[in-house]
Amino acid sequence: MNVLFILTDQHRRDTLSCYGNTDTDTPNLDRLAREGVVFDNAYTTCAVCSPARASIHTGLYPFKHGMQTNIFMHGCMIHELADSPKLLSRRLYTAGVTPAFTGKWHLGYGKPTRDQYPDSDPGFDSNRDSVELPEAYKGVTSLPSTVGFVGDDFPGHGGGGHSYPQYKEYLKKQGLELKAIDMGHNRFEVTSGDEATVDHFLTNRTIELVDDVSTQGKPFFMMLNYWGPHEPYYVPTRFLEPYRNKVYQPWPSFEEDQTSKPTIHNAMRDTRPWTHWQEELRYYHAYINYLDHEIGRVFQHLEKKGLMDDTLIIFSADHGDAGGTHAGTQNKSIHNYETTNAIPLIIRDPNGRTGERENRFANLTDLYATILDTAGDPAPNDRHGRSLLPLLRGEMTADWPDCAVTEGSGIQHLLVSQRAIRWSQFKYVFNGGDLEELYNLENDPHEMCNLAGEEQSADLLMEGRTKLFEWLNNNGDHLAGQFKRLLLNQGIALN
Numbered sequence: 001m002n003v004l005f006i007l008t009d010q011h012r013r014d015t016l017s018c019y020g021n022t023d024t025d026t027p028n029l030d031r032l033a034r035e036g037v038v039f040d041n042a043y044t045t046c047a048v049c050s051p052a053r054a055s056i057h058t059g060l061y062p063f064k065h066g067m068q069t070n071i072f073m074h075g076c077m078i079h080e081l082a083d084s085p086k087l088l089s090r091r092l093y094t095a096g097v098t099p100a101f102t103g104k105w106h107l108g109y110g111k112p113t114r115d116q117y118p119d120s121d122p123g124f125d126s127n128r129d130s131v132e133l134p135e136a137y138k139g140v141t142s143l144p145s146t147v148g149f150v151g152d153d154f155p156g157h158g159g160g161g162h163s164y165p166q167y168k169e170y171l172k173k174q175g176l177e178l179k180a181i182d183m184g185h186n187r188f189e190v191t192s193g194d195e196a197t198v199d200h201f202l203t204n205r206t207i208e209l210v211d212d213v214s215t216q217g218k219p220f221f222m223m224l225n226y227w228g229p230h231e232p233y234y235v236p237t238r239f240l241e242p243y244r245n246k247v248y249q250p251w252p253s254f255e256e257d258q259t260s261k262p263t264i265h266n267a268m269r270d271t272r273p274w275t276h277w278q279e280e281l282r283y284y285h286a287y288i289n290y291l292d293h294e295i296g297r298v299f300q301h302l303e304k305k306g307l308m309d310d311t312l313i314i315f316s317a318d319h320g321d322a323g324g325t326h327a328g329t330q331n332k333s334i335h336n337y338e339t340t341n342a343i344p345l346i347i348r349d350p351n352g353r354t355g356e357r358e359n360r361f362a363n364l365t366d367l368y369a370t371i372l373d374t375a376g377d378p379a380p381n382d383r384h385g386r387s388l389l390p391l392l393r394g395e396m397t398a399d400w401p402d403c404a405v406t407e408g409s410g411i412q413h414l415l416v417s418q419r420a421i422r423w424s425q426f427k428y429v430f431n432g433g434d435l436e437e438l439y440n441l442e443n444d445p446h447e448m449c450n451l452a453g454e455e456q457s458a459d460l461l462m463e464g465r466t467k468l469f470e471w472l473n474n475n476g477d478h479l480a481g482q483f484k485r486l487l488l489n490q491g492i493a494l495n
Contacts, residue, residue, distance in 0.1 A: 001350070002214070002311040003097075003221045003374055004302070005367070006295060007056075009049065009104060010230035010332065011317035013042075013344045015288050023246070024285045028296035029346065032315055034355050036348030037392055042362040043404040043422065044319040047332040047340040048411055049106050049157070052318035052364055054081055057088045057107065057147075059368030059383030061407055063477050068409040070157070071108065075415045080108035080142035086380055088368055089148035092221050095377040098213045101149035102205040103225030106157050108142030113155040149223075151209050160232045161198040170201050178234075185276075186231040187283045194236050194290075199226055203294045207301045214307060221371060224298065228291050229321075233283040239290040243282045250274045252446045253326045260450040261326070262335075262434040267414050268322070270330045277324035284323065312374050313348040314367060326447070333411035336420035336429045336437070337447050341406040352392035361404040361422065362388060384475060405471055417479055421468045428452075428464025430483060438464055462492075469494045 013019050016026055018033035019040075045055040050070045051062035058081075062068040066078035084090065089099040143153040154164050161167055162178070171177060179192035194200050206224045213220035228234075254274060258265070270276075295315070302308045320340040322329040332340040345362060347370075365385030372379050373387035390397045408418035416432040427447075429437035438452040438461050451457035465487065472480035484494050 001374055002219050002307060003314065003371055004210075004298070004311050005221070005223045005314045005371065006298070006316075007053075007103075007223065007225045008229060008291060008315075008317045009225075009227055010319060010321045011288070011344060012320040012323065012339055013317075013342045014339070015229075015285060016344055018346065019344065023248070023281075025242070025289050026292040028292045028299060029315060031299070032313060032346045032348050036313070036346055037353050037356050037358050039345035039347070039358045039362050039388075041359055041404065041422070042316070042343050042345035043341050043364075043406050044317075044343050045364045045405075046407045046409075047319040047336070048408075049104075049318055050076065051407070051409075053105075053107055054078075055364045056367055057081060058084075058086070059088070059365050059379055059385050061365065061384050061405075061475065061477070062409070063407060063479070064384070067107070068407075069411060069415075071106065073411075074413050075409045080110070080140045081147065083142065083147050086383075087147055088371060089144075089221075091372055091377055092375055093148050095372070095375040096218050097375045098216055098218060098220045099149050100209045100213050100220060100222045101144040101151040101225070102209060102223075103152070103154065103202050104158055104161070104227050105144060105154050105225070108140075109155045110141035110143045110146070110153070111139055112141070150213065152205060158227060160227050160230075160234065161202070167198055167201050170204070171196060180234060183283075185280070186233060187279070188232060188234045189240055190234050190236040194238075194293075197234055197236065197290075199228060199234075199291060199294050202226060203297050206298055210298075210301065210305070210307070214305060219375065221375070226291055226294070229284055229287040233287045235283055235286045235290055239293070240283070240286045243286040243289070246282055246285075248278045248281045250277075251323075251325045253448050254324060254328070256327045256448055258327055260435070260453055262431045262437065264414075264416055264431060264434045265326070265329060265335045268329050268331055268334045268411070270324070270328045272328065274324075277328075281323065284321070309350045312350065314370075315344065315346045316364075316367065317343045318364075319343060331411070333408055334414065334416065334418075336406060336408060336418060336427075336431075338427075338441070338445075341420060341422075347388065347392055349389070349392040352389075353394055358391050360391060360400050361402070362391075363404050363406075403467060403471060405468070405475075407477075417482075419468055419472070419477075419479065419483075421464065421471060423464075423467055426460065426464065428461070428468060430465075430468060433486065436461070436465075465492070466494060 054067040058065045069075040071079045176196040178196040180188040369379035369385040369387040403423040406420045420429040425442035436452040
C-alpha cells in the first residue's frame with residue numbers, strides 16, 4: 001500500500017472542525033476525518049520543529065536522536081540528521097517502497113549550503129554562521145536526497161520557502177510573480193493569486209512526484225511538508241476575505257493570573273493587547289483555510305489517478321502554537337500547554353475504520369512505526385513508537401501505553417529541561433527546577449488552575465511525579481537521575 005503523509009508546521013489541533021472548531025473552514029480535512037480515524041490524544045515528542053521532525057524520521061525521542069532544539073541553536077547536539085539504515089527513508093527503500101519528499105526539511109543544511117553561505121543565515125537558525133564545526137563534521141550533509149529520498153532538497157529552516165532557487169525557477173517558468181501586501185508582523189496578503197504561493201508550488205511538486213513514483217511498479221511513500229501555518233503568513237486575498245473582519249473573543253486564559261505558574265513562561269510571553277492577537281488569528285485561520293484547499297488538490301489528483309483506495313493518508317503537524325493564550329504566551333516550547341503539545345492526527349486507512357475517533361494516546365514516534373508497518377517492515381525494537389495500524393483496523397492491542405510524554409529542552413537561546421506527561425485526564429509538568437504544574441483537563445480544559453501547590457492534590461501530584469519517573473527509566477531518558485535527585489533534596493522520595 002502507498003502512504004501519503006501531509007505534515008503542517010505549528011498547527012494547533014483546535015483549529016480544525018473535527019476537533020470542535022467553528023471558526024475555520026477545512027472541508028478537505030473534514031472529509032479525511034469522515035473517511036478515517038481522528039486521534040483525540042495525539043502529542044508531539046517536542047514542541048520545536050527540528051526535534052519533532054527528527055522523531056518522525058528516526059522513531060526516537062529527542063533525548064535519543066540528539067536534535068533536542070532547532071539545528072544550529074543552543075542545546076542541539078546534532079545539527080545534521082545522522083544517516084543510518086534505521087532512518088525511515090532507508091527502511092522503506094529496503095522494504096521495496098520508493099520514498100519521496102518535498103517541502104520543509106529543517107534537519108540539516110548540508111555542506112554545499114554551509115560553504116555557499118559561510119557568513120549568513122538563509123533560514124532561522126541564527127548560530128549557523130558562528131559555529132566552528134569539528135573537522136570530521138565539516139563534510140556531513142543531511143538533506144532528503146542524501147538519506148534516500150527522491151524529490152526536493154530545501155536546506156535548513158527556509159523561513160517560508162521563498163528564497164529557494166527551485167521556487168524561483170517555478171515562478172519564472174510559469175510566468176508568475178509573487179505580489180503581496182506587507183501588513184506587518186509577518187502577515188502578507190497575496191494579491192497575485194494562489195498559483196504564485198510556495199504552498200501551491202509544493203502541491204504541484206507533490207502531484208509531479210506522485211506521477212513519477214506511482215509508475216515504478218512498487219508502493220510509494222510521499223511526504224509533503226508545508227511551511228504553513230507557521231509564520232510568515234502568505235494568504236491569497238480570496239482566502240483572507242472571509243476572515244478579514246472576523247471577531248475572535250479573547251481566550252479564557254488571556255488575562256490569567258500567573259501567580260501559580262512557572263516564571264520561565266515569561267520568556268515566551270508577548271504582552272500586546274488582544275487586538276494584536278485577534279489580527280494574528282485572522283491570518284492564522286485564513287492560512288489554514290488556504291492550506292486545506294491545497295490539500296484538497298492533492299486528494300483530487302489521487303482520485304484522478306485511481307490511487308485513493310490504495311493509499312493510506314496521514315495528516316498531522318510537528319507541534320501546535322500558543323497564539324496568545326495564558327496571558328500572551330507566544331510561539332511554542334518553554335510552556336507545555338495543550339495548545340502547543342497536542343497535535344492534530346487524522347489517518348485514512350482504506351482497510352480501516354471510518355468516521356471514528358480514537359482516544360488512546362499516540363505520538364510522533366508512532367508514525368514512524370505505522371509507516372513501516374504499512375510497508376510490511378516492523379519497526380526495530382530499539383525505537384520508541386508503536387504502529388497505529390491495529391488501532392486503525394479495530395484489532396485487539398495488548399498493553400497499549402496509558403500515557404504520552406512531551407520533551408522540552410528550551411528554545412532559541414534559553415535552555416531548560418522539561419517533561420510533560422499526560423495520563424487519564426491529568427497532566428504533570430516538570431520544569432527543570434521552576435514550579436511544577438498539575439492539571440485536571442476534564443475540569444480545567446484551559447489549564448488555568450495549577451493544582452501542584454494545593455494540599456488536597458498532593459497524592460495526585462505524587463502520582464504524576466512517579467508516573468513520569470517510571471516513563472523516564474523505561475524509555476532510557478537519563479534525566480531520570482537528576483529528576484529524582486532534585487525531588488529528593490526537597491524531601492520528596494521516589495521509589
